[in-house]
Amino acid sequence: MVAENDKRRFELSDDGTRIRARQGHSVAVEGSWEAATPPAMLYHGTVERFLEAILREGLTKQQRHHVHLSANVETATTVGARRGEAVILMVDAATMVADGHAFAVSSNGVWLVDAVPPRYLARADQS
Numbered sequence: 001m002v003a004e005n006d007k008r009r010f011e012l013s014d015d016g017t018r019i020r021a022r023q024g025h026s027v028a029v030e031g032s033w034e035a036a037t038p039p040a041m042l043y044h045g046t047v048e049r050f051l052e053a054i055l056r057e058g059l060t061k062q063q064r065h066h067v068h069l070s071a072n073v074e075t076a077t078t079v080g081a082r083r084g085e086a087v088i089l090m091v092d093a094a095t096m097v098a099d100g101h102a103f104a105v106s107s108n109g110v111w112l113v114d115a116v117p118p119r120y121l122a123r124a125d126q127s
Contacts, residue, residue: 033104040094042069045080059116066112088124
């Protein structure tokens, strides 16, 4: 399961006897997330039907423990395409860090943050 999961959502414990989620969705997991400074730009994949609310309210974790962001457009596109034609949002992570927002990165490279206010978002195809 760990090796074959296309999103690398799971990992083995250090002793190899247990499997756990790398980052939580709606189930509580013990976090092993490294606080880190993200690349200047991160990406979020979504679909058109959610875009108006996201641009108005920002990205919120909703039922998850964090907002999940990608370091590249390709990954964000794959994530967004799960629900239809992907719309890619750019996240001005450099300005968020300068403004005091804390980021972490999971062991599979997913960037985590509590929220992304709308002022840090731009639609990739309209930048």
